[in-house]
Amino acid sequence: xxxxxxxxxxxxxxxxxxxxxxxxxxxxxxxxxxxxxxxxxxxxxxxxxxxxxxxxxxxxxxxxxxxxxxxxxxxxxxxxxxxxxxxxxxxxxxxxxxxxxxxxxxxxxxxxxxxxxxxxxxxxxxxxxxxxxxxxxxxxxxxxxxxxxxxxxxxxxxxxxxxxxxxxxxxxxxxxxxxxxxxxxxxxxxxxxxxxxxxxxxxxxxxxxxxxxxxxxxxx
Numbered sequence: 459x460x461x462x463x464x465x466x467x468x469x470x471x472x473x474x475x476x477x478x479x480x481x482x483x484x485x486x487x488x489x490x491x492x493x494x495x496x497x498x499x500x501x502x503x504x505x506x507x508x509x510x511x512x513x514x515x516x517x518x519x520x521x522x523x524x525x526x527x528x529x530x531x532x533x534x535x536x537x538x539x540x541x542x543x544x545x546x547x548x549x550x551x552x553x554x555x556x557x558x559x560x561x562x563x564x565x566x567x568x569x570x571x572x573x574x575x576x577x578x579x580x581x582x583x584x585x586x587x588x589x590x591x592x593x594x595x596x597x598x599x600x601x602x603x604x605x606x607x608x609x610x611x612x613x614x615x616x617x618x619x620x621x622x623x624x625x626x627x628x629x630x631x632x633x634x635x636x637x638x639x640x641x642x643x644x645x646x647x648x649x650x651x652x653x654x655x656x657x658x659x660x661x662x663x664x665x666x667x668x669x670x671x672x673x674x675x676x677x678x
Contacts, residue, residue, distance in 0.1 A: 462496050467504035468579045469494060474513050474523060475620040481525040485514060513616050534615050535664035539657055541609050542593065545600040546640055546656035547649040553599035561599070561641040564592045568634050572627075585630065586622045590614070592637055596656070599644065621663065624670055636662065 470490070473479050485505055487498045494501070505521045508514045514521040549557070571584040593613050597606055625633065636659035643652035 462500035463503040464579060466490075466494055466496060466500045467507050470501075470504050470508060471511075471513065471620060472623050474508070475616075475623055479523050481523050483523045484517075485521040485523065511616050513620075531615070531618065531667065532664065534612050534618060535660060535667065538609070538612050539660045539664070541605060541612070542596070542660060543653040543657040545597050545602065545605050545609065546644065547653040548600035548602055548605070549596050550644045550647050550649040550652040552601045553644050557595065557599040558641070558645050560595050561592065561637075561644070564588055564595060565634065565637050565641060568592070568637065572630050572634060582622050586619055589622065589633065589637075590619055596640065596644070618663070618667070621667060621670075624666070629666065632662070633659070 470485070479485075485508075487501050487505065490505075491498045491501045505514060509516060509521055513524055515524050516522070553561075568585060568588040571581060571588055574581060574584070576584065590613065597609055597613070600606070622630070636655065640652060640655045640659060643655045
């Protein structure tokens with residue numbers, strides 16, 4: 459049953475993030491179970507997890523695809539480009555050695571996760587987690603409570619966090635290389651370089667998102 463639940467969860471999450479299911483779509487257990495050729499129990503478990511991750515919302519007792527229109531997500535990217543670049547610049551001026559060491563350690567962990575021979579689902583979830591930790595680490599190193607309050611919500615948007623499901627091997631390694639460049643620029647105490655490295659990193663993610671959405675007929 460655990461394997462069936464994991465399969466249902468992975469498949470539904472992929473379809474939601476890719477836009478195969480449009481925002482507002484009702485996710486009915488019976489229909490999804492038939493579609494995936496499983497019983498309703500693993501589907502129910504998967505839907506519950508997706509509600510917890512805010513990819514689904516409950517309308518009454520029915521899970522519905524959260525209404526993240528494509529322009530909503532692009533706006534989040536644009537805000538992150540501005541705010542995280544500023545945060546990386548502040549980190550170049552304010553990061554402690556301990557925070558620099560933490561960034562380096564996260565990059566090493568991400569390298570190990572990319573190279574690991576885990577099953578595909580576990581591997582991507584691990585990479586997503588480490589990626590998110592790195593961005594929070596840079597934000598913490600900015601030592602700006604105001605900026606952290608503004609950015610925390612944007613760093614955890616599920617439609618963006620989950621985009622690693624669609625990265626190629628080359629794109630995963632490119633993302634890690636961006637992280638290394640950000641860490642290096644912060645370590646050099648070069649504010650302009652740190653801002654540029656972060657801006658480039660997030661813009662690359664936004665371009666990938668636009669390409670994926672352009673191929674999805676379900677998006678508004």
